[in-house]
Amino acid sequence: MTSDDTAAPKSPERGGLFALFRRRKDSAESAAPLQPTPEPAPEARVASLADGVADSGLATPAVVVEKPAPIAAPAQGEEPARRGLFRRALARTGAGLGNLLLGRKAIDAELYEELETSLLMADVGVETASAVIAELTARVKRRNLGDAQALRGELRALLLELLEPCQQPLVIDRQTPFVMLVVGVNGVGKTTTIGKLAHRLQSEGRTLMLAAGDTFRAAAVEQLQAWGERNRVPVVSQGTGADSASVIFDAIQSAQARQLDVVIADTAGRLHTKDNLMAELTKVRRVMAKLDPDAPHETLLVLDAGTGQNAVVQMRQFSAAVAVTGIALTKLDGTAKGGVIFALCREFGVPIRYVGLGEGIDDLQPFDAELFVDALLATSDNVG
Ligand SMILES: Nc1nc2c(ncn2[C@@H]2O[C@H](COP(=O)(O)OP(=O)(O)OP(=O)(O)O)[C@@H](O)[C@H]2O)c(=O)[nH]1
Ligand SMILES: [Mg+2]
Known part of the structure; x- marks a missing residue:
C-alpha cells in the first residue's frame, strides 16, 4: 500500500490525467466474503413472508412455498473458472x-x-x-x-x-434491511442484474425481497416476478400504472417487519430527458427515507458496456439526478467496447460493483480489476 491510499472514491479534476492512479485501500478487506446471517428454516421464512405481504394489503407476491433447493457453495478452483469467464467475455x-x-x-x-x-x-x-x-x-x-x-x-x-x-465490492453492513435502488436507461439489464444478484446474495446466506418498482413498462412486473420464482424470493408488486414509490415503500416496510437482510428495488428504464421519470426517482428516495433515513444504502446504476462512451454520458446524467454509489457494467460479453470501464473509473472514481459477463444466472460477477486487465491483455490463443 502507498501512503496516499484513500477509502472513498473521489472525482478527479478533469485534466489531472492520472489523478486516479491510487491503490485501493485494502484489497484483502474488500475481497473478504460476506458472512452468512443466521436465519429461520426456509419453509417457515417463506410462509411468514407470504402472510406478512398479504397483511399489508398488497397484491399477492410471487412466493413459492416449496423447499428451496440448496445452492452449491463456491466450488474449489473457482478462481480459474472466474478467470476463464472474464477472458471469454472480454x-x-x-x-x-x-x-x-x-x-x-x-x-x-x-x-x-x-x-x-x-x-x-x-x-x-x-x-x-x-x-x-x-x-x-x-x-x-x-x-x-x-x-x-x-x-x-x-x-x-x-x-x-x-x-x-x-474495485470496491458491495458490502452489506446492515440488516435493517439494506436497501438497493437499481436505476438506468431502458434495456441496459437492470431487471436481469437484479435477478442474478438475488441469486448471488441468497447463495451467500442473505434473505431478500424484491420490489417491482418498474410500474411503467408493460410486463416489467411479470419479468421480475419470474426472477423471484426462479430464486424463490418474494416480490412485492402492485401492477403496471401503480405508484413506484409506494411499491418500494411497501417492500421495505414488509422486509423490516420480517427482518430480512436486503431489499432490491427495480425501477423503470428512463432517459434523463424524461423529467417526470427523473422526478419519480427523487420521490422514491424521499419516500424510502420515511422508513429509513439512510435508504437507499446503495444506488446502483446499470450501464450497458455495448453503448461504449455513451455509458459515460449516462453516468454523468444520472449522477446529476441521484447519488450513484455503484455501477454494474453489463453485456461485456457481447461487445468490443468494454474499454469504457477505464473512462468510467478515471472520470468518476465510482465503485464498479459488478460486471455482467453473459446471460446466465452466474454471469454477474463482482468486479475484479486484475482479472479484467489480464483478460484484456490475453492473446486469442489463451482464451478458453
Ligand atoms: N449477453 C448479455 N446479456 C445481458 C446481460 N445483462 C442483461 N442482458 C440482456 O439484456 C436484455 C435486457 O435486460 P433487462 O434486464 O430486461 O433490461 P432492463 O434495463 O431491465 O430493461 P427495461 O426494464 O426495459 O428498462 C435481456 O435480454 C437480458 O438477458 C449481460 O451481462 N450479458
Ligand atoms: Mg427492467
Missing part, C-alpha cells in the same frame, strides 16, 4: 490489445500508435487513451525498458492502477 474488447505485442520486439513510435488505436477501438475514450499512452511512454523512458514484453508488463501495471480504485 475476448472481443481485448482482441486488438492482446495480440498486438505478440512477436514484437522493438518499442517504436509505430507500436505506441497501434496501441493507442487498439485502446480507442476498445472504446477507452480519447482522453483516457492518450493519457495511458503518455504515461506509458514516460515510464518506458524512465525505466529504460528495451523490449515489447517489458512494455507489456508496464502497460498491465498501468491499466491495473487505473482500475483498482474502482
Whole structure:
C-alpha cells in the first residue's frame, strides 16, 4: 500500500490525467466474503413472508412455498473458472490489445500508435487513451525498458492502477434491511442484474425481497416476478400504472417487519430527458427515507458496456439526478467496447460493483480489476 491510499472514491479534476492512479485501500478487506446471517428454516421464512405481504394489503407476491433447493457453495478452483469467464467475455474488447505485442520486439513510435488505436477501438475514450499512452511512454523512458514484453508488463501495471480504485465490492453492513435502488436507461439489464444478484446474495446466506418498482413498462412486473420464482424470493408488486414509490415503500416496510437482510428495488428504464421519470426517482428516495433515513444504502446504476462512451454520458446524467454509489457494467460479453470501464473509473472514481459477463444466472460477477486487465491483455490463443 502507498501512503496516499484513500477509502472513498473521489472525482478527479478533469485534466489531472492520472489523478486516479491510487491503490485501493485494502484489497484483502474488500475481497473478504460476506458472512452468512443466521436465519429461520426456509419453509417457515417463506410462509411468514407470504402472510406478512398479504397483511399489508398488497397484491399477492410471487412466493413459492416449496423447499428451496440448496445452492452449491463456491466450488474449489473457482478462481480459474472466474478467470476463464472474464477472458471469454472480454475476448472481443481485448482482441486488438492482446495480440498486438505478440512477436514484437522493438518499442517504436509505430507500436505506441497501434496501441493507442487498439485502446480507442476498445472504446477507452480519447482522453483516457492518450493519457495511458503518455504515461506509458514516460515510464518506458524512465525505466529504460528495451523490449515489447517489458512494455507489456508496464502497460498491465498501468491499466491495473487505473482500475483498482474502482474495485470496491458491495458490502452489506446492515440488516435493517439494506436497501438497493437499481436505476438506468431502458434495456441496459437492470431487471436481469437484479435477478442474478438475488441469486448471488441468497447463495451467500442473505434473505431478500424484491420490489417491482418498474410500474411503467408493460410486463416489467411479470419479468421480475419470474426472477423471484426462479430464486424463490418474494416480490412485492402492485401492477403496471401503480405508484413506484409506494411499491418500494411497501417492500421495505414488509422486509423490516420480517427482518430480512436486503431489499432490491427495480425501477423503470428512463432517459434523463424524461423529467417526470427523473422526478419519480427523487420521490422514491424521499419516500424510502420515511422508513429509513439512510435508504437507499446503495444506488446502483446499470450501464450497458455495448453503448461504449455513451455509458459515460449516462453516468454523468444520472449522477446529476441521484447519488450513484455503484455501477454494474453489463453485456461485456457481447461487445468490443468494454474499454469504457477505464473512462468510467478515471472520470468518476465510482465503485464498479459488478460486471455482467453473459446471460446466465452466474454471469454477474463482482468486479475484479486484475482479472479484467489480464483478460484484456490475453492473446486469442489463451482464451478458453
Ligand atoms: N449477453 C448479455 N446479456 C445481458 C446481460 N445483462 C442483461 N442482458 C440482456 O439484456 C436484455 C435486457 O435486460 P433487462 O434486464 O430486461 O433490461 P432492463 O434495463 O431491465 O430493461 P427495461 O426494464 O426495459 O428498462 C435481456 O435480454 C437480458 O438477458 C449481460 O451481462 N450479458
Ligand atoms: Mg427492467
